[in-house]
Amino acid sequence: MDLLLAAPALPLDEAGKYVAGAYVVFVVLLVVYVAIMAAKVQRIERELSDVAAIAEEKKEAQAAPGRGSEAPFASRGSGGGGTDV
Amino acid sequence: MYGKGLKPLSIATVAMLALSLSLVFFYAPLDGDQGFIQKIFYLHVPLAIVSLVGFVVGGVFAVLHLRTDNRKWDAYSYVSIHISVIFGVAVLITGAIWAKASWGHWWVWDEPTLVSFLIVFLLYATYYPFRYAIEDRDRQARYASVFAVTAGAFVPLNFMAVRMAQSLVHPRTFATAEGGMPGEMMLTFLCSLAAMALLWTTLVKFELTAKSASGQVKRLRRALDAPPGGASSRIAPEVS
Numbered sequence: 478m479d480l481l482l483a484a485p486a487l488p489l490d491e492a493g494k495y496v497a498g499a500y501v502v503f504v505v506l507l508v509v510y511v512a513i514m515a516a517k518v519q520r521i522e523r524e525l526s527d528v529a530a531i532a533e534e535k536k537e538a539q540a541a542p543g544r545g546s547e548a549p550f551a552s553r554g555s556g557g558g559g560t561d562v
Numbered sequence: 563m564y565g566k567g568l569k570p571l572s573i574a575t576v577a578m579l580a581l582s583l584s585l586v587f588f589y590a591p592l593d594g595d596q597g598f599i600q601k602i603f604y605l606h607v608p609l610a611i612v613s614l615v616g617f618v619v620g621g622v623f624a625v626l627h628l629r630t631d632n633r634k635w636d637a638y639s640y641v642s643i644h645i646s647v648i649f650g651v652a653v654l655i656t657g658a659i660w661a662k663a664s665w666g667h668w669w670v671w672d673e674p675t676l677v678s679f680l681i682v683f684l685l686y687a688t689y690y691p692f693r694y695a696i697e698d699r700d701r702q703a704r705y706a707s708v709f710a711v712t713a714g715a716f717v718p719l720n721f722m723a724v725r726m727a728q729s730l731v732h733p734r735t736f737a738t739a740e741g742g743m744p745g746e747m748m749l750t751f752l753c754s755l756a757a758m759a760l761l762w763t764t765l766v767k768f769e770l771t772a773k774s775a776s777g778q779v780k781r782l783r784r785a786l787d788a789p790p791g792g793a794s795s796r797i798a799p800e801v802s
Contacts (some may be wrong), residue, residue: 492598494662499656501600503609506652508719510765517772531786 565771568764575764582750590750599663604750606656609649610679610759614717616646616762617686621714625708639710641769643689645762650683654719666762674727678720685713703799773799787796 586604587628593600620642627635657676658668692709696702743751 495659496598496601499605499659502655502659503605505650506648506655508646512772514768514772515775518768521772521775521779524776524783528779530784532782535786 564767564774568767568771571760571764571767575760576756578753578760579715582754582757585750585753588681590747591744593628593747596664599660600654602660604754605777606660607751609656610653610754612758612762613646613649613653614682614721615639615677615701615759616649617682617717618714619708620646622712622716624710627703627707628711633703633799636707637773639707640693641766641773642701643686643710644767645765647683647686647689649758649762650679650686650767650791653679654683674724678724682717682720689713699799735757 582604590604592598593603620639623635623639623642627639644724657679659795660706661670661676662668689706693702693706696705698772700741
């Protein structure tokens, strides 16, 4: 313990590596987190475009009465929205 | 809803981070004892404080969830703990780097501050498998809230226990017998602390916004009677 207390300050050229290392670790963690979030946002965007396509398909099926019963989702109920919270 | 104010908050966070980094490297004086190595202090300590406070905040949200049974608070609690765990990883790594540079060892097992933080971190690391182990979402949210409250209460108790312990190695930042930090260092430290607190808040808001968007897409799918898309997480709570 006394040895640890007596440890002298490192010279600037050596200390710089450690300081840079600590700050780089922080930046890397931040970048990794942002990259993961970017992937999540991309997935949400993809899902949203899928849902938009389904909604348009449903609208087209409703607009064409003859094809109404053949539409993939027209014969089913609306589902009610759900409560996630 | 969750995304409201995210842009100004992000700008404020970036500005504050830039200011604090400028102060750290161009304004704060070199420490007489540790020299340049002490610059890690302005990163490591604010990260640790914000991480620990984040765990307590997660516990407060969990109390709100248990009192109101509103799933929104469970999501807040989950996200607070999630971001605090990420901060905790940064604390452990930057702390190890500082320890190596300052003491010559990556880790010192007889130092109460280090070990107690590791215990808190490992405690919260069990939050995910604990949550994941419960299938039913209501039970999952309730049990996770109980965990968050218990662990959140443990954090300040742990902190006080460590403060009472007589440590010879880990430096005390405030209220030392020698009078604490000089003004320039204190200002730099407070700016760094504010920057980390802003970063934590921004990331929590960002995560909640993404979860909210994902939850609303799922609601849309259900409203359209469309099959569920993509792999949905069983562990993370949904918000709308």
